[in-house]
Amino acid sequence: MWTDNQGAEPGAERPGSARRRATIHDVARLAGVSRQTVSRAVNDKGEIDPATKERVLEAARLLDYRPSRFARGLVQKGAVTAGLVIPDLRNPFFPEVAAGVLEAAEQRGWQVVVWDSRIDEARERQALDVLSHQADAVVGYFKGPDDVLTRHLGGVPLVLLERGPQQTRFAAVGIDAATGVEQGMNHLFRAGHRRIGMLDGVHGPGPRRLAFLEQARRLGLPVDEDWVVVCPEHSVAGGEAGMERLLAARPEITAVFGFNDLIAVGAMRTARRRGRSVPDDLAVLGFDGLSLGELVDPALTTLHIDKRRLGRLAVEQVARLRAGEEPLRGADAWVVPELVIRASA
């Protein structure tokens, strides 16, 4: 619209005004050199006289010139940007996974743009819409089914976090819930517990709940679906609320298996508020291995997950996808939880 400069009069610059960003041409003109020389100066390559270099840099400073990352990226390939979608940055679990992703990405020279979906499926899709345009690959937590993801993905490679191979066609990195839960249930069983409830975090029968039910069957425990309560959210408050309901429905329980550490901590708080001392009256077992678990009283027994490794593995999967290789599918794409016995169970 603003077709100014119609005569191309020299010196017609209005420096302070909110005009378009200066380009390499503008700098070249102001410094009285060619584009290439400007390029040499700002990228400090050789083949340039120190004096002219200084002159060019001065001109660039004057015009507040910054090279366009788009024009640059267009001509010199190799800049990789990955997207990372995290459900909730306030749950300490996820920043740790993110740290693993960031670390592995940094090693490869990649950048990571992070998106906090805040456990909202709409925002999840929105993240995909944006990242599919701006990233070369996406890794993250998604609740939506494969076909929805595909639709919003536009062909960008995707690596799912915490999904098993039977749950998705996409490449994924998972947690070996079965093995973890088995360890935990064995521990509770050996400690004499026979009436064990579960505070789940998701509504459907996810891997952790399925594993829990299977282990309960294996150990001959009197457990069915109503020993499982779903917490309203993955947080301490959610665990507190869930525990209230579990205690009301099944007051006879002597142990509780938490979907994650936050929920387990909430369970401990409710138990104590209800007059049950942990671990004597009620044992509590977590799942995650947050460092938070060491700080609460009693310290939380939990199934520790190497979260950084989870993140690093995800980046490795992305690398495979990009290289056209087959992604890891079996146990190589799993992280196996490790039982950490502290005071709560």
Added chain:
Amino acid sequence: MWTDNQGAEPGAERPGSARRRATIHDVARLAGVSRQTVSRAVNDKGEIDPATKERVLEAARLLDYRPSRFARGLVQKGAVTAGLVIPDLRNPFFPEVAAGVLEAAEQRGWQVVVWDSRIDEARERQALDVLSHQADAVVGYFKGPDDVLTRHLGGVPLVLLERGPQQTRFAAVGIDAATGVEQGMNHLFRAGHRRIGMLDGVHGPGPRRLAFLEQARRLGLPVDEDWVVVCPEHSVAGGEAGMERLLAARPEITAVFGFNDLIAVGAMRTARRRGRSVPDDLAVLGFDGLSLGELVDPALTTLHIDKRRLGRLAVEQVARLRAGEEPLRGADAWVVPELVIRASA
């Protein structure tokens, strides 16, 4: 180097091989349409026959075509990418700040690429080197002085987190440490404490330590520099170690002011291990307001900071910088801590 297609024979594609990425031209040729039509199909604009659109999309799928974000960005302006540099994702404080940044950025339609500097000045500079090339602005925590930052910034706007105006020429968002510390010290003083130590987190005399010393003077407390111990790191372990030293140097203290909540929690643990009960024998005051503080026993009294707001403010500063406006300088760019009294003090 691989100058194939020297005759431009049609159908000379080798689909499965690791060749260069397909461009819009390739898709156009395969589908027998023009570039523009391909563009219309993949961006689903109007002005295209549904049948040809499907044909084009099929061709795109076949060639695994994805539009170049660089070429796109070059022609259609408006995609803003900000860089966020965080010192330590494992400290729960920072993910929360990041959440604020991400939230505000999302509202503006910006993306955020996150970098974890892991408290390493070299990595800090490295982050700047990359982000100055790939981001339109940078916000974050930096230890380096202004001139070092400038050198690695290449003209990209920068907003510093937790720096006061007297500490930098850059735009910044700070925490009103003076007001916060004053509240905290008043609280301790009113509770009868006269011998108060500090567990600092940084070596130089930062705002929190200066405010602490000033308040101590104001209240007439017998406090000088050796009542202040610097913890080796900003973590529970760091607080434990620092508290050991403080207790050894000044066993007469009745209260401790922690640089942040993690350090304060560490102080509580060491105090208890040393046989001092909190808060009866020793009061502990934190600074941050992590949700973690509610979970430890006794619950941590602390100066709560609205971390999300801090992050949102930082994004607002970036927006001002980009618009050519003056950044907020005074109290508008501060977050004022709020004393939250719980059990530990």
Added chain:
DNA sequence: CGGTGGCTCGTGAACGTTCACGTGAGCGTT
């Protein structure tokens, strides 16, 4: 039957950089 308008599609240009060359000046060597 000519004009008008709506679809569908194609063509050059532009976006801002870097790359691969090319060029000319200056200087030393034989």
Added chain:
DNA sequence: AACGCTCACGTGAACGTTCACGAGCCACCG
């Protein structure tokens, strides 16, 4: 004096996409 080499710098092309415009086609209306 002719040649060759190095240094400093400039010139066209290319990167892959979208935008503005224009063209062809068919149908409908007066």
